[in-house]
Amino acid sequence: MATKIRITIDGTSIYAELFDTPCAKSILEALPLEARPNEWGDEFYFEIPVEYPLDETATTKVKAGDIGYWPPGDALAIFFGPTPLSRGQDPVPASEVNLVGRILDDPKILKRAKGARKIRLETT
Numbered sequence: 664m665a666t667k668i669r670i671t672i673d674g675t676s677i678y679a680e681l682f683d684t685p686c687a688k689s690i691l692e693a694l695p696l697e698a699r700p701n702e703w704g705d706e707f708y709f710e711i712p713v714e715y716p717l718d719e720t721a722t723t724k725v726k727a728g729d730i731g732y733w734p735p736g737d738a739l740a741i742f743f744g745p746t747p748l749s750r751g752q753d754p755v756p757a758s759e760v761n762l763v764g765r766i767l768d769d770p771k772i773l774k775r776a777k778g779a780r781k782i783r784l785e786t787t
Contacts, residue, residue, distance in 0.1 A: 695785035705744025731760025
């Protein structure tokens, strides 16, 4: 069963869920987390204290609203629109990510948070 979380970026809060996978559970155990997000097109990514290999959910086919874990950078990626590798409106990660969750609110809300200095993830 998925677990609901809150993502707060410079005062804007949205809700998401982390899936019931071993990788997502490792991330859930590390919450709450705070980091300075990096941006790559319409993607926030940031290092988290979780090390996990690619798993059965690994893919480069993601949609706006997907949350992925990127093993090469021990990073969480939140996709909310096209990235530099996109050829259309769907984001494309730099390489495969484990799908670990999904934003429950409209992911376009995150476009207003670009330039954010702090992101916080916590259980609700």
